[in-house]
Amino acid sequence: MQAKAKKFIFISALIVGCIITSLISTKDKAKTLPASNLSQSAQSAVTSKAAQAKTVRVQVxxxxxxPGIYDVPVNCRVEEAIAAAGGLTENADSERVNLVRKVRDGMQIRVPVQKAARTSRTQRKNAQATAGYSASSTKKVGSTRAGAGKNNSAVQSVHINSASAGELQQLPGIGPALAQRIVETRNSGRFTSAEDLLRVPGIGKAKLAKLRDYVEVD
Known part of the structure:
Protein backbone atom coordinates (compact mmCIF):
# COMPACT_ATOMS: atom_id res chain seq x y z
CA MET A 1 0.00 0.00 0.00
CA GLN A 2 2.79 2.44 0.84
CA ALA A 3 4.41 1.82 -2.55
CA LYS A 4 1.15 2.57 -4.37
CA ALA A 5 0.67 5.74 -2.30
CA LYS A 6 4.17 6.93 -3.14
CA LYS A 7 3.61 6.22 -6.83
CA PHE A 8 0.31 8.15 -6.79
CA ILE A 9 1.94 11.13 -5.09
CA PHE A 10 4.83 11.12 -7.64
CA ILE A 11 2.41 11.07 -10.60
CA SER A 12 0.31 13.85 -9.06
CA ALA A 13 3.38 16.00 -8.49
CA LEU A 14 4.52 15.43 -12.08
CA ILE A 15 1.11 16.51 -13.46
CA VAL A 16 1.07 19.64 -11.29
CA GLY A 17 4.60 20.50 -12.44
CA CYS A 18 3.59 20.21 -16.11
CA ILE A 19 0.60 22.49 -15.54
CA ILE A 20 2.73 25.12 -13.80
CA THR A 21 5.36 24.98 -16.57
CA SER A 22 2.66 25.45 -19.22
CA LEU A 23 1.22 28.48 -17.41
CA ILE A 24 4.65 30.11 -17.08
CA SER A 25 5.35 29.58 -20.82
CA THR A 26 2.00 31.15 -21.73
CA LYS A 27 2.74 34.23 -19.60
CA ASP A 28 6.17 34.66 -21.19
CA LYS A 29 4.62 34.61 -24.66
CA ALA A 30 2.01 37.15 -23.56
CA LYS A 31 4.79 39.44 -22.30
CA THR A 32 6.77 39.28 -25.52
CA LEU A 33 3.76 39.90 -27.77
CA PRO A 34 3.47 43.68 -27.15
CA ALA A 35 7.18 44.09 -27.88
CA SER A 36 6.72 42.32 -31.20
CA ASN A 37 3.72 44.49 -32.03
CA LEU A 38 5.71 47.57 -31.04
CA SER A 39 8.56 46.56 -33.34
CA GLN A 40 6.14 46.13 -36.25
CA SER A 41 4.60 49.54 -35.54
CA ALA A 42 8.03 51.16 -35.51
CA GLN A 43 8.94 49.53 -38.81
CA SER A 44 5.66 50.70 -40.32
CA ALA A 45 6.33 54.26 -39.14
CA VAL A 46 9.83 54.22 -40.67
CA THR A 47 8.46 52.87 -43.94
CA SER A 48 5.75 55.55 -43.99
CA LYS A 49 8.29 58.33 -43.39
CA ALA A 50 10.56 56.96 -46.12
CA ALA A 51 7.63 56.96 -48.56
CA GLN A 52 6.79 60.56 -47.65
CA ALA A 53 10.41 61.63 -48.20
CA LYS A 54 10.41 60.47 -51.83
CA THR A 55 10.28 63.13 -54.54
CA VAL A 56 9.89 63.25 -58.30
CA ARG A 57 11.42 65.72 -60.77
CA VAL A 58 9.12 67.71 -63.05
CA GLN A 59 9.49 70.60 -65.47
CA VAL A 60 7.08 73.50 -65.13
CA PRO A 67 9.66 78.28 -65.07
CA GLY A 68 12.16 75.54 -64.40
CA ILE A 69 12.81 72.03 -63.09
CA TYR A 70 11.60 71.21 -59.57
CA ASP A 71 11.71 68.29 -57.13
CA VAL A 72 8.24 67.84 -55.60
CA PRO A 73 6.68 65.22 -53.28
CA VAL A 74 5.86 61.97 -55.05
CA ASN A 75 2.11 62.17 -54.37
CA CYS A 76 1.59 65.88 -55.02
CA ARG A 77 -0.79 67.43 -57.55
CA VAL A 78 -0.15 69.68 -60.53
CA GLU A 79 -1.31 72.74 -58.58
CA GLU A 80 1.46 72.12 -56.01
CA ALA A 81 4.10 71.86 -58.73
CA ILE A 82 2.86 75.16 -60.20
CA ALA A 83 3.05 76.74 -56.74
CA ALA A 84 6.68 75.60 -56.51
CA ALA A 85 7.29 77.51 -59.77
CA GLY A 86 6.01 80.75 -58.24
CA GLY A 87 2.37 80.36 -59.26
CA LEU A 88 0.44 81.44 -62.35
CA THR A 89 1.00 84.65 -64.27
CA GLU A 90 -1.82 87.12 -64.91
CA ASN A 91 -2.37 85.84 -68.46
CA ALA A 92 -2.35 82.13 -67.53
CA ASP A 93 -5.25 80.02 -68.81
CA SER A 94 -5.77 77.79 -65.74
CA GLU A 95 -8.99 76.36 -67.21
CA ARG A 96 -6.89 74.37 -69.69
CA VAL A 97 -4.75 72.73 -67.00
CA ASN A 98 -5.85 69.78 -64.84
CA LEU A 99 -4.71 71.16 -61.50
CA VAL A 100 -5.74 68.08 -59.49
CA ARG A 101 -3.82 65.60 -61.63
CA LYS A 102 -1.10 63.70 -59.76
CA VAL A 103 2.41 64.37 -60.99
CA ARG A 104 4.85 61.68 -62.12
CA ASP A 105 8.60 61.61 -62.50
CA GLY A 106 9.80 63.27 -65.71
CA MET A 107 6.47 65.02 -66.29
CA GLN A 108 6.33 68.37 -68.12
CA ILE A 109 3.64 70.72 -66.87
CA ARG A 110 2.99 73.50 -69.40
CA VAL A 111 0.55 76.26 -68.52
CA PRO A 112 -0.89 77.93 -71.64
CA VAL A 113 -1.69 81.64 -71.86
CA GLN A 114 -5.19 82.98 -72.35
CA LYS A 115 -6.49 83.25 -75.92
CA ALA A 116 -6.50 87.05 -75.85
CA ALA A 117 -2.89 87.09 -74.70
CA ARG A 118 -1.91 84.58 -77.41
CA THR A 119 -3.56 86.74 -80.06
CA SER A 120 -1.79 89.84 -78.80
CA ARG A 121 1.52 87.98 -78.73
CA THR A 122 1.04 86.81 -82.32
CA GLN A 123 0.31 90.36 -83.41
CA ARG A 124 3.46 91.60 -81.69
CA LYS A 125 5.55 88.88 -83.31
CA ASN A 126 4.16 89.80 -86.75
CA ALA A 127 4.86 93.45 -86.04
CA GLN A 128 8.41 92.65 -84.96
CA ALA A 129 8.99 90.55 -88.08
CA THR A 130 7.79 93.45 -90.25
CA ALA A 131 9.93 95.92 -88.31
CA GLY A 132 12.96 93.63 -88.54
CA TYR A 133 12.58 93.35 -92.31
CA SER A 134 12.31 97.12 -92.62
CA ALA A 135 15.37 97.61 -90.42
CA SER A 136 17.48 95.12 -92.38
CA SER A 137 16.79 96.98 -95.63
CA THR A 138 18.33 100.22 -94.44
CA LYS A 139 22.03 101.02 -94.99
CA LYS A 140 22.42 103.23 -91.96
CA VAL A 141 24.34 101.67 -89.08
CA GLY A 142 22.42 101.72 -85.82
CA SER A 143 19.08 102.58 -87.45
CA THR A 144 17.42 99.20 -86.72
CA ARG A 145 15.53 100.29 -83.63
CA ALA A 146 14.60 103.64 -85.16
CA GLY A 147 13.23 101.91 -88.27
CA ALA A 148 11.24 99.48 -86.14
CA GLY A 149 9.77 102.32 -84.11
CA LYS A 150 8.59 104.12 -87.23
CA ASN A 151 6.95 101.06 -88.73
CA ASN A 152 5.28 99.72 -85.58
CA SER A 153 5.12 101.20 -82.07
CA ALA A 154 4.33 97.77 -80.57
CA VAL A 155 8.02 96.69 -80.72
CA GLN A 156 9.44 96.80 -77.17
CA SER A 157 12.74 95.79 -75.64
CA VAL A 158 12.82 92.76 -73.34
CA HIS A 159 14.89 92.43 -70.16
CA ILE A 160 16.48 89.03 -70.69
CA ASN A 161 17.42 88.49 -67.02
CA SER A 162 13.93 88.98 -65.62
CA ALA A 163 11.47 88.32 -68.48
CA SER A 164 9.27 85.23 -68.28
CA ALA A 165 9.33 82.57 -70.98
CA GLY A 166 6.15 84.07 -72.42
CA GLU A 167 7.70 87.56 -72.59
CA LEU A 168 10.86 86.20 -74.21
CA GLN A 169 8.71 84.80 -77.01
CA GLN A 170 7.97 88.41 -78.03
CA LEU A 171 11.50 88.55 -79.41
CA PRO A 172 11.84 87.87 -83.16
CA GLY A 173 12.62 84.24 -83.90
CA ILE A 174 12.13 83.06 -80.29
CA GLY A 175 9.59 80.26 -79.89
CA PRO A 176 8.49 78.37 -76.74
CA ALA A 177 11.39 75.89 -76.80
CA LEU A 178 14.08 78.51 -77.32
CA ALA A 179 12.52 80.80 -74.70
CA GLN A 180 12.67 77.96 -72.18
CA ARG A 181 16.34 77.35 -73.01
CA ILE A 182 17.07 81.05 -72.40
CA VAL A 183 15.44 80.79 -68.94
CA GLU A 184 17.38 77.62 -68.10
CA THR A 185 20.67 79.16 -69.25
CA ARG A 186 20.25 82.31 -67.19
CA ASN A 187 19.36 80.21 -64.13
CA SER A 188 22.90 78.84 -64.27
CA GLY A 189 24.39 82.32 -64.66
CA ARG A 190 22.86 85.76 -65.36
CA PHE A 191 23.49 87.48 -68.69
CA THR A 192 25.89 90.39 -68.47
CA SER A 193 25.55 91.47 -72.11
CA ALA A 194 23.56 90.63 -75.23
CA GLU A 195 26.53 88.53 -76.43
CA ASP A 196 25.89 86.13 -73.53
CA LEU A 197 22.88 84.86 -75.45
CA LEU A 198 25.38 82.88 -77.50
CA ARG A 199 25.55 80.55 -74.47
CA VAL A 200 21.99 79.46 -75.25
CA PRO A 201 21.79 76.34 -77.45
CA GLY A 202 20.13 77.33 -80.73
CA ILE A 203 21.27 80.99 -80.74
CA GLY A 204 24.12 81.73 -83.10
CA LYS A 205 25.67 84.96 -84.35
CA ALA A 206 23.04 85.41 -87.08
CA LYS A 207 20.12 85.14 -84.63
CA LEU A 208 21.94 87.31 -82.09
CA ALA A 209 22.23 90.04 -84.71
CA LYS A 210 18.41 90.03 -85.05
CA LEU A 211 17.90 90.07 -81.28
CA ARG A 212 20.55 92.60 -80.27
CA ASP A 213 18.39 95.70 -80.72
CA TYR A 214 15.43 94.20 -78.85
CA VAL A 215 17.11 92.95 -75.67
CA GLU A 216 18.31 94.75 -72.56
CA VAL A 217 20.46 93.42 -69.72
CA ASP A 218 19.04 94.33 -66.30
Whole structure:
Protein backbone atom coordinates (compact mmCIF):
# COMPACT_ATOMS: atom_id res chain seq x y z
CA MET A 1 0.00 0.00 0.00
CA GLN A 2 2.79 2.44 0.84
CA ALA A 3 4.41 1.82 -2.55
CA LYS A 4 1.15 2.57 -4.37
CA ALA A 5 0.67 5.74 -2.30
CA LYS A 6 4.17 6.93 -3.14
CA LYS A 7 3.61 6.22 -6.83
CA PHE A 8 0.31 8.15 -6.79
CA ILE A 9 1.94 11.13 -5.09
CA PHE A 10 4.83 11.12 -7.64
CA ILE A 11 2.41 11.07 -10.60
CA SER A 12 0.31 13.85 -9.06
CA ALA A 13 3.38 16.00 -8.49
CA LEU A 14 4.52 15.43 -12.08
CA ILE A 15 1.11 16.51 -13.46
CA VAL A 16 1.07 19.64 -11.29
CA GLY A 17 4.60 20.50 -12.44
CA CYS A 18 3.59 20.21 -16.11
CA ILE A 19 0.60 22.49 -15.54
CA ILE A 20 2.73 25.12 -13.80
CA THR A 21 5.36 24.98 -16.57
CA SER A 22 2.66 25.45 -19.22
CA LEU A 23 1.22 28.48 -17.41
CA ILE A 24 4.65 30.11 -17.08
CA SER A 25 5.35 29.58 -20.82
CA THR A 26 2.00 31.15 -21.73
CA LYS A 27 2.74 34.23 -19.60
CA ASP A 28 6.17 34.66 -21.19
CA LYS A 29 4.62 34.61 -24.66
CA ALA A 30 2.01 37.15 -23.56
CA LYS A 31 4.79 39.44 -22.30
CA THR A 32 6.77 39.28 -25.52
CA LEU A 33 3.76 39.90 -27.77
CA PRO A 34 3.47 43.68 -27.15
CA ALA A 35 7.18 44.09 -27.88
CA SER A 36 6.72 42.32 -31.20
CA ASN A 37 3.72 44.49 -32.03
CA LEU A 38 5.71 47.57 -31.04
CA SER A 39 8.56 46.56 -33.34
CA GLN A 40 6.14 46.13 -36.25
CA SER A 41 4.60 49.54 -35.54
CA ALA A 42 8.03 51.16 -35.51
CA GLN A 43 8.94 49.53 -38.81
CA SER A 44 5.66 50.70 -40.32
CA ALA A 45 6.33 54.26 -39.14
CA VAL A 46 9.83 54.22 -40.67
CA THR A 47 8.46 52.87 -43.94
CA SER A 48 5.75 55.55 -43.99
CA LYS A 49 8.29 58.33 -43.39
CA ALA A 50 10.56 56.96 -46.12
CA ALA A 51 7.63 56.96 -48.56
CA GLN A 52 6.79 60.56 -47.65
CA ALA A 53 10.41 61.63 -48.20
CA LYS A 54 10.41 60.47 -51.83
CA THR A 55 10.28 63.13 -54.54
CA VAL A 56 9.89 63.25 -58.30
CA ARG A 57 11.42 65.72 -60.77
CA VAL A 58 9.12 67.71 -63.05
CA GLN A 59 9.49 70.60 -65.47
CA VAL A 60 7.08 73.50 -65.13
CA UNK A 61 6.90 75.92 -68.06
CA UNK A 62 4.60 78.35 -69.80
CA UNK A 63 2.56 80.99 -67.97
CA UNK A 64 4.21 80.62 -64.54
CA UNK A 65 6.35 83.14 -62.68
CA UNK A 66 9.48 80.99 -62.37
CA PRO A 67 9.66 78.28 -65.07
CA GLY A 68 12.16 75.54 -64.40
CA ILE A 69 12.81 72.03 -63.09
CA TYR A 70 11.60 71.21 -59.57
CA ASP A 71 11.71 68.29 -57.13
CA VAL A 72 8.24 67.84 -55.60
CA PRO A 73 6.68 65.22 -53.28
CA VAL A 74 5.86 61.97 -55.05
CA ASN A 75 2.11 62.17 -54.37
CA CYS A 76 1.59 65.88 -55.02
CA ARG A 77 -0.79 67.43 -57.55
CA VAL A 78 -0.15 69.68 -60.53
CA GLU A 79 -1.31 72.74 -58.58
CA GLU A 80 1.46 72.12 -56.01
CA ALA A 81 4.10 71.86 -58.73
CA ILE A 82 2.86 75.16 -60.20
CA ALA A 83 3.05 76.74 -56.74
CA ALA A 84 6.68 75.60 -56.51
CA ALA A 85 7.29 77.51 -59.77
CA GLY A 86 6.01 80.75 -58.24
CA GLY A 87 2.37 80.36 -59.26
CA LEU A 88 0.44 81.44 -62.35
CA THR A 89 1.00 84.65 -64.27
CA GLU A 90 -1.82 87.12 -64.91
CA ASN A 91 -2.37 85.84 -68.46
CA ALA A 92 -2.35 82.13 -67.53
CA ASP A 93 -5.25 80.02 -68.81
CA SER A 94 -5.77 77.79 -65.74
CA GLU A 95 -8.99 76.36 -67.21
CA ARG A 96 -6.89 74.37 -69.69
CA VAL A 97 -4.75 72.73 -67.00
CA ASN A 98 -5.85 69.78 -64.84
CA LEU A 99 -4.71 71.16 -61.50
CA VAL A 100 -5.74 68.08 -59.49
CA ARG A 101 -3.82 65.60 -61.63
CA LYS A 102 -1.10 63.70 -59.76
CA VAL A 103 2.41 64.37 -60.99
CA ARG A 104 4.85 61.68 -62.12
CA ASP A 105 8.60 61.61 -62.50
CA GLY A 106 9.80 63.27 -65.71
CA MET A 107 6.47 65.02 -66.29
CA GLN A 108 6.33 68.37 -68.12
CA ILE A 109 3.64 70.72 -66.87
CA ARG A 110 2.99 73.50 -69.40
CA VAL A 111 0.55 76.26 -68.52
CA PRO A 112 -0.89 77.93 -71.64
CA VAL A 113 -1.69 81.64 -71.86
CA GLN A 114 -5.19 82.98 -72.35
CA LYS A 115 -6.49 83.25 -75.92
CA ALA A 116 -6.50 87.05 -75.85
CA ALA A 117 -2.89 87.09 -74.70
CA ARG A 118 -1.91 84.58 -77.41
CA THR A 119 -3.56 86.74 -80.06
CA SER A 120 -1.79 89.84 -78.80
CA ARG A 121 1.52 87.98 -78.73
CA THR A 122 1.04 86.81 -82.32
CA GLN A 123 0.31 90.36 -83.41
CA ARG A 124 3.46 91.60 -81.69
CA LYS A 125 5.55 88.88 -83.31
CA ASN A 126 4.16 89.80 -86.75
CA ALA A 127 4.86 93.45 -86.04
CA GLN A 128 8.41 92.65 -84.96
CA ALA A 129 8.99 90.55 -88.08
CA THR A 130 7.79 93.45 -90.25
CA ALA A 131 9.93 95.92 -88.31
CA GLY A 132 12.96 93.63 -88.54
CA TYR A 133 12.58 93.35 -92.31
CA SER A 134 12.31 97.12 -92.62
CA ALA A 135 15.37 97.61 -90.42
CA SER A 136 17.48 95.12 -92.38
CA SER A 137 16.79 96.98 -95.63
CA THR A 138 18.33 100.22 -94.44
CA LYS A 139 22.03 101.02 -94.99
CA LYS A 140 22.42 103.23 -91.96
CA VAL A 141 24.34 101.67 -89.08
CA GLY A 142 22.42 101.72 -85.82
CA SER A 143 19.08 102.58 -87.45
CA THR A 144 17.42 99.20 -86.72
CA ARG A 145 15.53 100.29 -83.63
CA ALA A 146 14.60 103.64 -85.16
CA GLY A 147 13.23 101.91 -88.27
CA ALA A 148 11.24 99.48 -86.14
CA GLY A 149 9.77 102.32 -84.11
CA LYS A 150 8.59 104.12 -87.23
CA ASN A 151 6.95 101.06 -88.73
CA ASN A 152 5.28 99.72 -85.58
CA SER A 153 5.12 101.20 -82.07
CA ALA A 154 4.33 97.77 -80.57
CA VAL A 155 8.02 96.69 -80.72
CA GLN A 156 9.44 96.80 -77.17
CA SER A 157 12.74 95.79 -75.64
CA VAL A 158 12.82 92.76 -73.34
CA HIS A 159 14.89 92.43 -70.16
CA ILE A 160 16.48 89.03 -70.69
CA ASN A 161 17.42 88.49 -67.02
CA SER A 162 13.93 88.98 -65.62
CA ALA A 163 11.47 88.32 -68.48
CA SER A 164 9.27 85.23 -68.28
CA ALA A 165 9.33 82.57 -70.98
CA GLY A 166 6.15 84.07 -72.42
CA GLU A 167 7.70 87.56 -72.59
CA LEU A 168 10.86 86.20 -74.21
CA GLN A 169 8.71 84.80 -77.01
CA GLN A 170 7.97 88.41 -78.03
CA LEU A 171 11.50 88.55 -79.41
CA PRO A 172 11.84 87.87 -83.16
CA GLY A 173 12.62 84.24 -83.90
CA ILE A 174 12.13 83.06 -80.29
CA GLY A 175 9.59 80.26 -79.89
CA PRO A 176 8.49 78.37 -76.74
CA ALA A 177 11.39 75.89 -76.80
CA LEU A 178 14.08 78.51 -77.32
CA ALA A 179 12.52 80.80 -74.70
CA GLN A 180 12.67 77.96 -72.18
CA ARG A 181 16.34 77.35 -73.01
CA ILE A 182 17.07 81.05 -72.40
CA VAL A 183 15.44 80.79 -68.94
CA GLU A 184 17.38 77.62 -68.10
CA THR A 185 20.67 79.16 -69.25
CA ARG A 186 20.25 82.31 -67.19
CA ASN A 187 19.36 80.21 -64.13
CA SER A 188 22.90 78.84 -64.27
CA GLY A 189 24.39 82.32 -64.66
CA ARG A 190 22.86 85.76 -65.36
CA PHE A 191 23.49 87.48 -68.69
CA THR A 192 25.89 90.39 -68.47
CA SER A 193 25.55 91.47 -72.11
CA ALA A 194 23.56 90.63 -75.23
CA GLU A 195 26.53 88.53 -76.43
CA ASP A 196 25.89 86.13 -73.53
CA LEU A 197 22.88 84.86 -75.45
CA LEU A 198 25.38 82.88 -77.50
CA ARG A 199 25.55 80.55 -74.47
CA VAL A 200 21.99 79.46 -75.25
CA PRO A 201 21.79 76.34 -77.45
CA GLY A 202 20.13 77.33 -80.73
CA ILE A 203 21.27 80.99 -80.74
CA GLY A 204 24.12 81.73 -83.10
CA LYS A 205 25.67 84.96 -84.35
CA ALA A 206 23.04 85.41 -87.08
CA LYS A 207 20.12 85.14 -84.63
CA LEU A 208 21.94 87.31 -82.09
CA ALA A 209 22.23 90.04 -84.71
CA LYS A 210 18.41 90.03 -85.05
CA LEU A 211 17.90 90.07 -81.28
CA ARG A 212 20.55 92.60 -80.27
CA ASP A 213 18.39 95.70 -80.72
CA TYR A 214 15.43 94.20 -78.85
CA VAL A 215 17.11 92.95 -75.67
CA GLU A 216 18.31 94.75 -72.56
CA VAL A 217 20.46 93.42 -69.72
CA ASP A 218 19.04 94.33 -66.30
Missing amino acids: SGAVLE
